Amino acid sequence: MAEFTMPSLGADMDEGTLQEWLVRAGDRVRKGDAVAVVETAKSTIEVECFETGTVGKLLVDPGTTVPVGAALALIEPAGEPGAPKEREKPDKPKKRRRGDEARPEEREAQERRPAAQPAPGPAKEPVPAPAGVNDGVRGDEGPLIRHLAEQAGVDLDAVHGSGPGKRVTRADVERAAAARRLPARITPLARRLAGELGVDLSGVTGTGRDGAVRAADVRQAAPGPTAPAEQESSGAAAASPSAERRPAGMREAIAGLMARANREIPHYYLSTTVDLTAAMDWMHEYNRHCPPGARLLPAALLLKAAARAAREVPALNGFWTDDGFSAGRGVHLGVAVSLRGGGLVAPALHDADTLELPQLMAGLKDLVHRARTGRLRGSEVSDATITVTNLGDQGVESVLGVIYPPQVALVGFGRVVERPWAVDGLLGVRPVVTATLSADHRATDGAVGARYLTAVDRFLQSPEEI
Amino acid sequence: MKRDEALDMVKESLAEVVPDADVTALGPDDKFREALEIDSLDFLSFIEILGRRTGFRIEDEDTAHLTTLADSADFLVARTADGS
The missing domain is CATH 2.40.50.100 (RNA polymerase II/Efflux pump adaptor protein, barrel-sandwich hybrid domain)
Structure with missing residues (x-):
């Protein structure tokens, strides 16, 4: 056991x-x-x-x-x-x-063929199943399948089960999720309340704009007596006392980790300005021909270049422990995401160096969305081998960050700005970005860091190949 | 498209992107990306939603016209007047 x-x-x-x-x-x-x-x-x-x-x-x-x-x-x-x-x-x-x-x-x-291995767990909780659809066997899916469905926003009652007794299997849920159109929006408060009240969001009809599920919809769908009015007025903080504590806890956690990083890690910093003309031209051209939902942002190209360069310079991709440096298995790119209530998390985009740009973009959207409103997975918060912070949206041109221990490097990108730029003896106006590297001097020297930033620059000059 | 309609569409799209934000408190010339803390991913969603509501495609280069409620509404009115 x-x-x-x-x-x-x-x-x-x-x-x-x-x-x-x-x-x-x-x-x-x-x-x-x-x-x-x-x-x-x-x-x-x-x-x-x-x-x-x-x-x-x-x-x-x-x-x-x-x-x-x-x-x-x-x-x-x-x-x-x-x-x-x-x-x-x-x-x-x-x-x-x-x-x-x-x-x-x-x-x-x-x-x-998950049908061969149905989850044997007896269903203790009642599963909402409208009359007519239920053939008497439905509801045996088990919490795991229901959780998968909820996460994917799939309504289990609408899924055709291919397992024994028409049970819905993991594959059915995945198929339904893939076939599904954009998920209805769920407000963060609604999501939290659903967790508190044990409401299965896939069965909730949203009354917000474009079917967005709001807190009121969740309360409506909650089993048992209607939520008392006092709960209505006290809102999210009262519904989840632990969430109320979070800003302070978050600050404390960041304070502890960053103090340790600054105390233990001898940082060195490098910076270079990268001409993004080729990257931006390529991206705008790509965006002109793709469906609106699949557009790329400059961040996707920057992250991909950062990941490819980390693969090329593995001495910056990994961890510093008591025994010295150990290289990461794969490039799991931590992406610093600032949260609306303050604070930040840096979950990992797994194997970012191998993702095609559209995949990376989709992964980034999903990761940021879940970091802010939903849930991250354990592997995402603990696996990052190198982290990127992109402060372009905050309007600054460069960021010299503090490394996340036990990682050994942090890459920073600022805002993409237009600047006078000399090419072949002529002056032009070009979009440029400042790329920076904070690295752990115990693990690498400046020459290695320089190779890294040079590689980032080189990848961004051939956007069609990154 | 009438300007009032355009303005409503912009507000509704913003409210959809940031459900918890108070769009009604937004002044016509406030930079909404700053006021509502909309980052580039949120802004991309806004463009998608606005495009879906208006029925025409908003390109990357149009986004320079979409910074405040007023200029966004003007942009939509001008674009529909073009017939494009």
């Missing part, structure tokens, strides 16, 4: 509050599935499972705050009861012991 423990979601986290379980005892889980929602000082995060197996016992009740490393649940690994208590990083490839769990190819096969 393996322990599922409170993970460390960043160097600044000592403890977390288990807010909600997304699974029940007896549920089958796969490595990488979101199984619990944890609230930290900075944000609410969906925590993924490190094992494939069956959930044994849930050890911690929602609302409990426990230190990092404390056991939250027991998981019976697939095929080997009593497997060693060993934590696996979500995307760290590990040699599998014989019988440990399904081989990747087998698991893939299971994913393709």
Whole structure:
């Protein structure tokens, strides 16, 4: 029996509050599935499972705050009861012991025909299912599938189930999500309330503009007696006392981490100005020919160039620990996102160096949206190997940032501005951006940093190839 | 398109992008990106929504005309008057 423990979601986290379980005892889980929602000082995060197996016992009740490393649940690994208590990083490839769990190819096969492995968990909670659609078997999807559906904004009742007994499977949800048009908007307050009141957002009809789900819609849909009027007037803060504390907690967490970074990391700083004429021309041309929803922003090109350059200069992509530098597995680009209530988070765009620009742009939108209104996943808040901060929107031309420990570099981009620029002895007006690098002098020297910024510049001169 | 209609469309689009913002408090010449803390991703959504509501495509280079309620409304009126 393996322990599922409170993970460390960043160097600044000592403890977390288990807010909600997304699974029940007896549920089958796969490595990488979101199984619990944890609230930290900075944000609410969906925590993924490190094992494939069956959930044994849930050890911690929602609302409990426990230190990092404390056991939250027991998981019976697939095929080997009593497997060693060993934590696996979500995307760290590990040699599998014989019988440990399904081989990747087998698991893939299971994913393709999930009907063969229905979640056995009995449905304890009533599942909303309108008469006529329900054939008596619906509602056995289990919380994981319902969670997936909710996350994707898919209405389970409208999905044709391909599993046994017309059960809706993971593949059905994914198909429905892919086929779906733009998600209806859900206001942040509504999303939070839905969590508080246990309302399945996929079943809520929005009465806001263009079907946006508002707090009032969620209260309407909440089971049990209608929410009392006092709750109506007291709003979000009262509905979630922990959220009220967050700005202070967020400040404290940032203060602790940045003080440590400044104390421990001998930073050096480099800066260069990059001509963006080619990049902007290419982007405007691209945007002219693509559907409005698929347009690119300069940020997408800058992030891609930063990620490609990190692959080229691996000494800046990784972590500094007591033992020295260890290179990151893949380029997971942390993207600093400022939150509307103040503070910031820097979740990772996984394998950003391999994403095509449209994918990267979509990933960026999704990440920023979830950082601000929804939930980030544990792997996103803990995996970044190098971080980019883009303060262009704030109107400044350059940013010399503080590194996020244990990373060893932070890349900064300022605003894209038009400036006089000499080319071949002639003066012209060109869009330029100031790219900066803050790097850890323990891990690299200025020459390495210079190579990095030069590479960023070079990639931005050939936008069609990044 | 009448100017009133254009103005409403701009306000509604902004409200959709920033649901918690008070668009009614916005003056005609306030720079809404600053006033409502709209970043470039939000602005992109605004352009998409405004394009969908008005039924015509707003290009990157048009965005220079979309900084305040007044200039946005003027832009929409001028664009529909062109017939383009």
